[in-house]
Amino acid sequence: GAVVSQHPSRVICKSGTSVKIECRSLDFQATTMFWYRQFPKQSLMLMATSNEGSKATYEQGVEKDKFLINHASLTLSTLTVTSAHPEDSSFYICSASGQGLGTEAFFGQGTRLTVV
Amino acid sequence: GQSLEQPSEVTAVEGAIVQINCTYQTSGFYGLSWYQQHDGGAPTFLSYNALDGLEETGRFSSFLSRSDSYGYLLLQELQMKDSASYFCAVSRRGQNFVFGPGTRLSVLP
Numbered sequence: 001g002a003v004v005s006q007h008p009s010r011v012i013c014k015s016g017t018s019v020k021i022e023c024r025s026l027d028f029q030a031t032t033m034f035w036y037r038q039f040p041k042q043s044l045m046l047m048a049t050s051n052e053g054s055k056a057t058y059e060q061g062v063e064k065d066k067f068l069i070n071h072a073s074l075t076l077s078t079l080t081v082t083s084a085h086p087e088d089s090s091f092y093i094c095s096a097s098g099q100g101l102g103t104e105a106f107f108g109q110g111t112r113l114t115v116v
Numbered sequence: 117g118q119s120l121e122q123p124s125e126v127t128a129v130e131g132a133i134v135q136i137n138c139t140y141q142t143s144g145f146y147g148l149s150w151y152q153q154h155d156g157g158a159p160t161f162l163s164y165n166a167l168d169g170l171e172e173t174g175r176f177s178s179f180l181s182r183s184d185s186y187g188y189l190l191l192q193e194l195q196m197k198d199s200a201s202y203f204c205a206v207s208r209r210g211q212n213f214v215f216g217p218g219t220r221l222s223v224l225p
Contacts, residue, residue, distance in 0.1 A: 034213070043203060044159065044215045093158055095213075105149070105205075105213055107158040 002028045004096050006108025013084055013115055021079045021111045023094035029074035030096035034105070035067075038091040050077050074098075084115040118142035120204055120216035127222045128194055136189045136219045138204035148180050148187045149205045149213070159203065162189065191221075199223045 003026040013019050023033055032051050036044040048064075050056040050071035058064045068080040077096075081088055093110040120140045128134040138148065147166035151159035165171055165180035165187060177190040191198055204216040 036215075041220075043217045046214065104161045104164065105151075105159075105207075107160075110158045112156075 002026075002096070002098070002106045004030075004094065004106045004108045006094055006111055008111060009109055010112045011114070013113070015085055015115055016083055018080055018082045019084055019113060021081075021092055021094075021113075023077045023079070023096065023108050025075045025096045025098065025106075028096075028098045030077070030098050031074065032097050033071055033077040034095045034097075035069060035077075035079050036093045036095070038093060038110075040091075044093060047079075081113065084113070086115045089113055089115045118206065118208075118214050120206060120214065122202075122204055122216045122219045124217065125220045125222070127224065129224045130194055130196060132194050133190065133192045134194060134221065136191075136202050136204075136221070138187050138189070138216055140185050140187075140204070140206050140216070142206045142208065142214065144208045145182070145185075146207045148178075149207060150176075150178055150189045151203045151205060151215075152200050153203065153218075154200045162202075164207075194223050196223050196225065 005024045007022045035047045038044045046059050047062045048056045048058045048069050050069050052071050052074050056069035071077040091110050094108045095105040122138050149164045150162040153159045163178040165178050170179045175192045180187040201218045201220050203218045205213045207213050
């Protein structure tokens with residue numbers, strides 16, 4: 001099956017700093033990548049959808065200037081949490097889809113972000 | 117808009133059968149998927165239904181009724197390792213998924 005690698009798996013950062021999370025499709029071309037956030041004991045909430053080479057589409061209520069998404073190639077998308085605050089502490093997960101991969105969403109391993 | 121409903125918690129014993137229901141309201145419906153997530157892990161794909169009826173994959177089966185905007189996941193011969201959260205997800209155009217609130221399944225010995 002298709003493999004999506006997300007890095008880092010865990011990160012602790014100081015309040016006010018920025019953190020970059022990478023999502024890579026290892027064996028397929030990801031035409032679309034999705035970024036989700038998940039708080040403890042809650043569901044996955046879609047933050048944004050990114051298509052290679054174009055600007056990301058953000059869900060209502062998600063600050064695009066705070067959560068910068070770049071999808072510069074067919075195998076890499078990045079999420080940068082800028083000026084992180086403790087309330088941004090969460091589990092961030094990416095998923096990717098590509099042509100010929102059917103209807104299954106392929107998820108990265110997730111990134112546990114803790115802002116102190 | 118779109119919304120999905122699932123029971124928040126289900127408890128069952130090893131060897132039993134459990135059914136997790138999901139009702140949805142959405143536009144642009146393509147299909148209903150089910151994902152399993154263990155604590156601290158990423159979701160893993162279990163099944164997908166685009167047409168009405170039952171899909172069986174080993175111990176897991178999934179059902180969809182498009183006219184009723186309803187589906188369920190059936191887990192048979194429960195094992196301790198099945199303790200996890202289960203999410204139904206509606207797939208829309210562009211493989212955009214909207215996830216339900218999740219059902220936490222606890223399997224007791």
